[in-house]
Amino acid sequence: MVILNHTKQRSSSSSPIHGHNKYKYDVFLSFCSKDTGRSFTDHLCNAIKHANITTFFDDDLIETGVYLKPGWESAIKASRASVVVLSENYADSQWCLNGLALILKQHLTVIPIFYHVKPSFLEDAMARYRRVMEAMTNEDKRSQLAEKIDRWNKACTQVSTLKGMQLGFDRRETKFIQDFVKHIYHRLRISARTPLPLDRRFHREAIKSCTQNFSETNFIAKGGYGRVYKGIFTWANHVNQLVAVKRLDVTGLQGNKEFHIELTILSQYQHKNIVRFIGFCDENKEMTLVYGYESNGSLDKYLRNTAKSGGPSWPQLLKICIDVASALDYLHNHVAEKHRIIHRDIKSANILLDENWNAKLADFGLARIGLANQQNTMVITNPAGTHGYCDPQYEKTGFLTKESDVYSFGVVLFEVLCGRLACALNYHDEQRFLHHLAPTCYKKRELDKIIDPRIKKDIKPRVLSKFSAIAYRCLHETREERPTIAEVVFQLKKAMKMQV
Numbered sequence: 001m002v003i004l005n006h007t008k009q010r011s012s013s014s015s016p017i018h019g020h021n022k023y024k025y026d027v028f029l030s031f032c033s034k035d036t037g038r039s040f041t042d043h044l045c046n047a048i049k050h051a052n053i054t055t056f057f058d059d060d061l062i063e064t065g066v067y068l069k070p071g072w073e074s075a076i077k078a079s080r081a082s083v084v085v086l087s088e089n090y091a092d093s094q095w096c097l098n099g100l101a102l103i104l105k106q107h108l109t110v111i112p113i114f115y116h117v118k119p120s121f122l123e124d125a126m127a128r129y130r131r132v133m134e135a136m137t138n139e140d141k142r143s144q145l146a147e148k149i150d151r152w153n154k155a156c157t158q159v160s161t162l163k164g165m166q167l168g169f170d171r172r173e174t175k176f177i178q179d180f181v182k183h184i185y186h187r188l189r190i191s192a193r194t195p196l197p198l199d200r201r202f203h204r205e206a207i208k209s210c211t212q213n214f215s216e217t218n219f220i221a222k223g224g225y226g227r228v229y230k231g232i233f234t235w236a237n238h239v240n241q242l243v244a245v246k247r248l249d250v251t252g253l254q255g256n257k258e259f260h261i262e263l264t265i266l267s268q269y270q271h272k273n274i275v276r277f278i279g280f281c282d283e284n285k286e287m288t289l290v291y292g293y294e295s296n297g298s299l300d301k302y303l304r305n306t307a308k309s310g311g312p313s314w315p316q317l318l319k320i321c322i323d324v325a326s327a328l329d330y331l332h333n334h335v336a337e338k339h340r341i342i343h344r345d346i347k348s349a350n351i352l353l354d355e356n357w358n359a360k361l362a363d364f365g366l367a368r369i370g371l372a373n374q375q376n377t378m379v380i381t382n383p384a385g386t387h388g389y390c391d392p393q394y395e396k397t398g399f400l401t402k403e404s405d406v407y408s409f410g411v412v413l414f415e416v417l418c419g420r421l422a423c424a425l426n427y428h429d430e431q432r433f434l435h436h437l438a439p440t441c442y443k444k445r446e447l448d449k450i451i452d453p454r455i456k457k458d459i460k461p462r463v464l465s466k467f468s469a470i471a472y473r474c475l476h477e478t479r480e481e482r483p484t485i486a487e488v489v490f491q492l493k494k495a496m497k498m499q500v
Contacts, residue, residue, distance in 0.1 A: 024078035026188065029057040030099055031085030031115075040115070040173055041085070047177045053184065076102060081109035081188055084159065088117050091125030091156070094148070101155040109187055112164035113180065119166075122156035185338070197267040200279035204286045206235050211245050220244065221298070225255030225365060230293060233278070243278060244294070248287035258365030259287050265364045266291075269335050273327035275352060275362040294360055296353035303348055303415050314458040316357045317416050318467070318496055323359035324351055325489045328409060332402045332485050342368050342400055346408035347389045347422065348415050368400060388422035388433055393479055403479040406488065410474025414438040417467065419452025435475060442472045459499075466495040 027048070031041060048055050056075040076082065082103045090096045103110060114121075129149050136142040165183060167176050210231035211218045221228040226248045233243040248255045266277035266289070276292030299320065302311040312320065324346075331341040343364065350363040389411045391404035411422050414434050422434045431437050441447050447468055451459070459467075470491040476482045483491070 023080045024054075025056045025075065026054045026080050027056070027184065028076050028079035028082040028103070029055050029085075030082060030096075030103065031087070031090075031113075040167075043173060044085075044177055044180075047181050048184075053181075072099060073102060076106055081111060081184075082106075083111045083113065083184070085113045085115050086117065086122070086159070087115040088121065091122055097148075097152040097155065100159060101151050104155050104158055110159065110162055111184065111187055112159050112162055114164060114166040116167065116169055119160040122160050126153050126156055182338075197279075200267065200277075202235055202279045202281045202290065204281055204283040206233070207231075207245060207281045207286065207288050207290070210234070210243065214247060223363060225249060225258050233290065235279075238278065241278070242293040242295075244291045246289045246291070255365075256287070259289070261367055262289060262364040265341060265367055269331075269341070271327055271330045273323040273359055273361060274330070275360045291362070294352040295355045296357060298349050298362075299351040299353060299359070299412075299416075300348040300421060303419060303421055311454075312353070312357050314455040315496075315499055317455065318463075318492070318499060320351070320353065320357060320359040321413060321416060322489065322492045322496060324361055324412065325409065325485060325492055327359075327361040328405055328485045329489050332405070339369050340402060342370060342402055343405050343408075344368055344400065345386060345389075346405050346412060347386050348412055349386075351412070370400075370402075386422075388435060391479075392477065401479060402485070403482045406474050406482045406485055409485070409488065410471050410482075411435050413467070413471035413474065417447075417452065417471065418450045419454060439472055439475050442468055463495045463499045466491060466498065470495075 029045070029048070045055075045057060056079060084100060084103065112119075126149065129145070129152070133142055133145045133149060136145065165176070165180055167173065208214065210233040211229040212231075214227075214229055218229040218231060219227060220230050223246060226246055229245045229247065231243050231245050233241045248259050263280050266275070267280075270277075275294070278290040278292060280290060281288045328343065328346070331343060333340065335341055341364075343361070344366040345363060346361075350361065352360040352362050354360065389408040391407040394400050394404045394407075411434060415422060418434065418438065420434065424432055424434075430440070437450065438447075441450050447464070448456075451464075470483065470488055473481070473483050474488065
């Protein structure tokens, strides 16, 4: 977000959080800077800027007129919510009161800050207006003011009952503002959005040079919204570094949103089992993400042809599963105190392997952020992901939960065990989809029929029992019956101890 220098009207230049495309701003910020103090209003605006919340913000002093400024009404309608800083002089301004009435009329979320006043101060202000009205001898003016007072009184009564925050003389402003930004996140059900990591923004020419101008000889894979190229990258402290470059297909109908989601998440969150983010380019419509290159490619290529020599052994496959589960545990439970990340596209094609067969979870373009301080985090979205891996409850309802990732990972576990992909197009019966076949065989105690022959002899019976049991539970139709990803990690590590 960008907040311009102190001008009459300031707004951010980025789009609102969480894809609310009907709104131009996250917050409409209204306050009277005459008695709130320049330091407080500047501090508040800078905190909102740092939190990357898109904001329309008017910082003029109280006007003597009674009419709203041009642009106010449209800005209020274009905002998801309004933050109103109510100070002692706020209610002395008919302009402010008219604005407050309009804000409340829009049925948006309204979050008041009571600055060095109690909510009851509004009642006192209305009483003063009534005394002025009663002293009037001109009936027409008295009638006009009575109509306005009625409108203002309704607005003041409503705002004084809203859940807001109070800043008294005995409270530190810095701590108050920090708490208030968190309060906005909670009320709007949004998560902190990190500004672009400008220190990792690369020039287009450096990207073109490292991929030989996106040569076909450097092409290594095609993703959901672009192509991936291998390259040798040199920039600043990166010297002859082997990288993978994902290039957005600018002629396609999708990808821009996914590009920015992946950029935001990977630049903010780091884990040893998540793909290494190096940088990005968004210059002259060239939109690319640069990652560390993982020399053993993606897991799916080994599952497509398990007869091919040189693939990972059973202990290595078990370690790969632990790595991916650990990455998911980090996303679900440890990225932050109050929110979690749901990947939404867990599959073997999105699991990369380095030279030592360590797994790295990749492709975060479909990821969503949800609150973590609830027993059941739920995000309502249009169903997305890959058929054969996608949680059937999510496909039916559009309700995305962390258990949706657990389901998809359960499919991956059975892929590893059976040495095949989730969907086998060469079958035209119940064997086509693994998420149907594997649970059926498990319940019938016929897993032996579908286990990958290459690794069957290496799996100890107790390990097979432990591994298949947790995979089966992941695929439970009822979300509440699925294990947490933390339990999956625990069970897989127990299986590894038994194996070795």
